[in-house]
Amino acid sequence: MKPEHEERFRRIADDYLDRPGGDYAELLHRGEVRSPEGVDPELWRAEIRAKARADKIRVMTIRSGDRAIAALRRTVPKDQEFRVLSAAMERGEVLRGAAERARLRGHEIVRWVAHDQESIAMCPRCQARIYVRLDIDPPVVDGEALEKPCPS
């Protein structure tokens, strides 16, 4: 991993560890959150909506394959919902592709931590990392999890 990506990875990880509030907290903080892999997207949507209802916060959720995406409605004008959700889905594609590459090397990529246009993930077995940055074209996808096989 390039040193500048390594530094960003550490910053994002530290930032996340300061607020381990889960998906709903992430939604409130970032304005957008994706369901974790392996979680039933419909149950996840129902849970996010129930929490939002209890807090009287307006959210929109959308299904994207075996995942779901939730976004705060107040941040997005009605006529831009589709554009915002499409962008979220495109980001999902890049992350899925990176996780797939790591999995081909035996790593286990369970969830991503997002920080604006950057995302990080780590193999829980060997701590191999992935760093993704999405606001440049082509996106940055870096990390030893994409190069080296999982030793375990």
Ligand SMILES: [Zn+2]
């Ligand atoms: Zn690994």
